[in-house]
Amino acid sequence: MREMESRMFEMESTAPRVQLNCIVNGEAVSAMVDPAMTLLNFLRKELKLFGTKEGCGEGECGACTVIMNGLAVNSCLVLAVEAGGARITTVEGLGAGGDLSILQREFMKHDALQCGFCTPGMLMSARALLDRNPDPTMEEVKEAIAGNLCRCTGYVPIVEAVLSAARLEREAGRS
């Protein structure tokens, strides 16, 4: 059993690197990656985008959530090579031109964060929701962030922040 694991390991680490082209926060990225590397590690270790966090590495906590082709995904469960050709947005890509986005401002205003470790993932799940549903109900917001664990806030201010951001974004869209 141990020997088999070792062999698998060798195979992984000596496997030839593969080409990855994708768009991260609007910028074209091209890199040679280990086919076993997760998208999370690619973002953090290769691109040095440390905003995206790892809370469990098993897809259970949501701290590593990023948006890939419009969908919120746990980047710890996605291989980097699966992101070939994809558009990826991380927390670093939320603001525009040095300004915070409405969603980020509402998180601040509603005190929707304490330790802040779940916040990037929480923001990305909320962003993905508002992109596909600009007028969500409270239940839809809770559903959208149900995969993002937060131990500090009790979620209430997060839900309020997302609902408030939705309203402000709709108003901004109309004006």
Added chain:
Amino acid sequence: MMVDPYYRHVGRPEIRVDARDKVTGRALYVHDLELPGMLYARVLHSPHAHAEIVSIDKSAAEALPGVKAVLTGQELPYLLGLYMIDKPILARRKVRYQGESVAAVAAVDERTAEKALSLIRVEYRPLPAVLSVDEALEARVLVHEDINELDYVKGVFFPGPDSNIASWNRTIKGDLRKGFAAADLVVENELTLPQVAHVPLETHVAIAQADPYTDRVTIWTSTQSPFAVRNLVARAFGVSRRDITVMVPYVGGGFGGKAGIHLEPLAMVLSRACKGRPVKVQATREEEFNQLPVRAGMRGRVKTGVTKDGKITAMEIYFDWDGGAYADYGVNVGRAATYSGAGPYEIPNIELHSRTLYTNKVYSTAYRGFGHLETHWIVERQMDLVAQRLGMDPYEFRMKNILRDGSITISGERINAWSGRVDHCLEAVAREIGWTGYRSEAERQAAFQTGKARGKGIACLHKAPAMPTNTATAAIMQLDEEGNVRVLLGAVDMGQGVYTIMGQVAAEILDMPLEKVKVICESNTDANPYDWQTVASKYAFMGGNAVIRCAEDLLRQLKEVASRALHCPVEELTHGEEKIYHIQHRDKALTYRQLALGYAFGNGNAIGGPIIAHGHYIAEGLTNLDADGQGLPALDWTYGAHGVEIEIDVETGEIRVLKMASAFDVGKALNRKLCEGQIIGGAVQGLGSALVEGYKFTPDGRLLNPSFTDNKIPTAKDIPDQIVPILVENPQVDGPFGARGLGEHPMISVPSVVANAVYDALGINFYELPLSPERVALAIARHSDPANAGCNDPSNASAGRDNPDASGRHAASPRGETA
């Protein structure tokens, strides 16, 4: 939001200073840090709860390319501990819990380190394990066979010779026999709760860089206790505090689990073994559950004597803590229970025994509430159980015994008019949820038929910081040439918002805009002033006072220079709007900015110099507890109460919280929004303990649920429909602007209040946590069984009926009530 017009900054719902960094992803945690030449560590764990280590062969691991060091307990003759010096860095000679660290590897990357682990061969000889409080008390097997030789803090903790008792602390007040003799009714119960994990989203992580030529070491760590880490590393390795630097950037949650010392010593010895290259040790989520410490499990046995009209005459309590393999903070949790473990009530005669027991399970430490959630699970359920037996409204029963001005606590402290008001808190939540007493059996039956049973509950709480009598903190302020103030604190902000409220306090005293007060959001033991550690809900109170004194020192220094510059006595100067000015001739004024680095007269002559102020605060007037638990341990008591309304699906047993009202006498809310954030967050964390969380072990002591899959915490879908935070403000005269601590309190008594509401809904009493759907549904099924017919008579209370019902255990457990 209500704002006090009297204050410019204090009380205002300011946005936290760290919010911008945290919504942009710019906030860096130790989790994110990479240093040049950094190596990565992985740890091998014991598969046995209790076993001898016969041999370890690490040669193959050491030979693996990329591996820089492999360490075992053999090479590390150090023992660590806060109160009992009992814990090796890596297991030596034997393992004491499944999950204990046995060997560690440092390698060029995590994958190589992981592979090296698989090459380490360990031979164990399993030993019989101690897996319950009863087995621990029997002491047929000793977790620490060398308990008689262990070093410990004497006079404060009381380990038992040749036993598994890490410490036996007690309170003895009044005359227990007389107290029970005066009672019309004696009610006895036993309640338990399991181990629970803290679950910070950032797992424990430390990086150490040890200078190979000297004793110097720099440690970056996700901790609540930079100065305690410095202190404990110095003690463990026999090196000077001068040589140790501890750096703490943003911390991704602590909840008590990052107090004290954890992965830092391992990172340090690995770095030493790797010729001083920095080594990063980060716990996986599984290690966070299974290697790092937890909240202890506990069994409480409680016996209360009451008169017919509801006055408590006596209480006898045994808290037996399932403390796991090492004492860590567990023994101090046990000690704190001796002065607060009977709840916020006046008990004339009491004997309270709190025994922290060694068992072969993952060890226990501080967890938000420091034992009070656990003790209040026992006593706040007992208050309802006694009220049921008395046929009295539990609200009325509590009010008859509640601590008030003039009451004496169980440790002999006199409560006064400025101690805060637990009765105000209870009143507030009862009003908010519309409490009118238990519903009748007929009402219960009617609701039961609809498939949704509803109930309401109430519970009280109190807690004071558990800390040494000489606990101290300090603050430093410096002015720059624009008149900005930099504030350096010893505290760590792990999300509770301490940097924000300390900025508000400083700006208030200095009467200047909040934007010009910069609180440094990082802790560095070489630069920041000392603070004991960020625990115990003590910092708003102590740090607030230190910051006030520091700001006053700053003003005094500004006035001294201004007095010479303006040629007028200091006594005739005052301050406001960033200026020092004459009390009568207000145009005789100098701005902070003009004075900040020294003042220059028109001819070039200069006086003064860069202004640096300091302020400190030490807990004064506290005394150590004597052998009977008598003394003054409490700097400030924060009182609180919860009220809930719940709905239970009688088919699935699922509990939904419709409304939760939580009131705390905070004295003065320094930032209303952050206070409410603590209350809501703590309430939901408490609901985790009430409804879903808890460790499960196999019969041979292996943890069954070391992952989020099986050890769930509340998600956004599990929160109450409505949470109403209530801030009661009866000022604490010696608190900063009247404030008291609040960080831990919202969690306390949440399980109790939910179980009290479950009784109201179903007429079933529960004695074990969590109140999972499975547990509730099974109890409903047993309760509705025709074999138990006639059990719905409330006068029959809970004795023979509910014990097996609710707990699923045998009626033989010594929990039966006697009148």
